[in-house]
Amino acid sequence: MNDTGKRILVADDEQRYALAIKYNLEASGYQVVTVHDGQSAVDKIARMDLDLVLLDIKMPDMDGFEVCSRIREFSDVPVIMLTALANEKDKVLGLDSGADDYVTKPFGAEELMARVRSALRRSQSSTYSSPDEAVIHVGSIRVDLSSKRVYARGCEVNLTPIEYRLLCELAKQAGRVLVTEFLVDKVWGQTYEDDETLLWKSIHRLRKKIEPDWKNPIHILTRRGIGYYLATDEPSEPS
DSSP states (O other): OOOTTOEEEEEOSOHHHHHHHHHHHHHTTOEEEEEOSHHHHHHHHHHSOOSEEEEESSOSSSOHHHHHHHHTTTOOOOEEEEESOOSHHHHHHHHHTTOSEEEESSOOHHHHHHHHHHHHHHHHOOTTOOTTOSEEEETTEEEETTTTEEEETTEEEOOOHHHHHHHHHHHHTTTSOEEHHHHHHHHTOGGGTTOTHHHHHHHHHHHHHHOSSTTSOSSEEEETTTEEEEOSSOOOOOO
């Protein structure tokens, strides 16, 4: 896949990071827009057709967590969080607000570029557009592979690219328990194989969107210590 010309927004109030990231991205053929505060990031994302957002957490007027939560109300553009907060709690907050990935500062140029390429590849992937099985039905869940649309109980559900890929993997092997390492590899890639936080937070977000009651899931179920599976049977309605 040729990423040349892809448009990326860099939102970071640290000028040196923003300029360094912009330089490296443009050297690889990407178009780059930079902003230095949260509100400007929201405004740009609302107005522009973007392929990826690199979003710093600590910004004036609105932090990256709030920015990500706001843009998820109207956009499924892939988001990579840039954070100097390396503890697990802050990574989880970023993923829970709707981010697809995170990179901890300080980071090398090659690491960031690898994450950018991976995010764009996941977003543009047409792996699931199979003419032999254009629609997957699992209970009240319907995944239309040709249009990349998902329906739960007859209503369309808006998913991020990561959430869509995750649901597709579960739906393709509905009823089978998929171990966490397999799912991480399939959805994010081999370089993420030791990062299960990405998976369980994405499962959490996906449940919130497709389950009647996400606290008591009936679709995406957990086999503790092993992995997750998409249930082929749903509980009968009480008579």
